[in-house]
Amino acid sequence: MSQATRIERAPVVLKLEQVSRWFGNVVAVNDVSMTIGAGVTGLLGPNGAGKSTLIHMMSGFLPPSSGSVTVDGQATWHNEGIYRRIGLVPEREAMYDGVSGWDFVLANARLHRLPDPKAAARRAIETVDMLEASSRDVGGYSKGMKQRIKMATALVHDPDVLLLDEPFNGMDPRQRLQLMDLMTELGRTGRVVLFSSHILEEVEQIAGGIEVMVAGRHAASGDFREIRRLMTERPHQYTIRSSDDRALAAALIADGSTSGVELGDRLNVQATDYTRFAHRLPVFARERGIRLYEVTPADESLEKVFSYLVNR
Structure with a gap:
């Protein structure tokens, strides 16, 4: 993947304060508080821990049942303006198989009303090294290629906060290393780059900070060495x-x-x-x-x- 454009920006803060989310009688997230700053942060936990629910609330697509989620003090829920600052790579595909990768990314650029949507789409597609395949329909992509074109749609408006839900699923070893390099570079520019994973080794390789979720609860927070020490002891x-x-x-x-x-x-x-x-x-x-x-x-x-x- 191409290197991200190195544009320094003011550090961003993503903050959750006593956030809970329930669906009927099922509590998916229970009283979670965390502050996530610039750089790459891993959201670690087993499947079903509440990671995806947290990411949906962080991205503004799901309201908290209680508590608040903010980016630099601005609520993410019911705030159209905040979407310009957030990029989301969901775990589920939710893509149109009959649309080319180029048109899919371009549509997202236009939805954000960017001044030059074609230039933005090309830049994002080049960043994830998908320009050659961008004329092909998404339905013919491999799982790893779909992950990369979703990454392009999340980057097309140059967001301050990038949220990735299990981004390495379906990628081969070379693609995983390229995505890790890209995420690291994006984190260095002052962005918040948060990705979820249930694989300890993925988080260990690139995350500066780690937030651990278990059964909807916030289990631990810190740098990887401290979390590893707790696990080892x-x-x-x-x-x-x-x-x-x-x-x-x-x-x-x-x-x-x-x-x-x-x-x-x-x-x-x-x-x-x-x-x-x-x-x-x-x-x-x-x-x-x-x-x-x-x-x-x-x-x-x-x-x-x-x-x-x-x-x-």
Whole structure:
């Protein structure tokens, strides 16, 4: 993808204050407050955590049931003017398959009443490296190409806030790296660039700040190193198979890195000091002549990792 035009702008602040959203009796987002400044921020959480609902409220397409969402103090809901400052890349396609990529982006430029919509459309399409394919109908695009043309529609009016809902879905490794570079460059110009993901590695590679959502609640906030530390320091469950589970269990019980072991068909271990456990386990096995056949984390699902952050 082409490099974004480097135009410095005044730093932007996207703010949520005690935001909740419910649909009937279902609470999708519960009392969320966060402040997001310029740069790239990852909205991290398992599927169903409320990330898309938050993004829809941030973009002004969904009203909060309570609380407020603002960009530089201006409400995003029921505020036509704010749409000129926000670009949205939704997770769902919501595209017209019989329309060319060029016409799709151009239509968005005209909707924003830009002074030169054709120049703006071309610039946005070049930015996402889709100029060559822009004459083709959207229905013939791959998933990754659709993601890129949606990115062009979100950039066509040069927004201050760019919101991306699972933007890497369907992209091949090369496209993912190109999009990461583009998002990083956009964040450096003073924009708020917020993207949602349920994949920790995606967020780790480009996000300066992280907001973690679990079950509609705001679980944690900070830079990636701090969130990673919280995740690493939580109790870890492991399943182990070895040539002598009983002897290995005795050694682990006596060591300060574990809070409990359970013998059965396999050895189940709860490690409270992950770093020490990872270091000591092979040492214990070597010292006692025990062969390790399997060491498997038993609770590494995002739901369990993030639930620990909520309940800590």
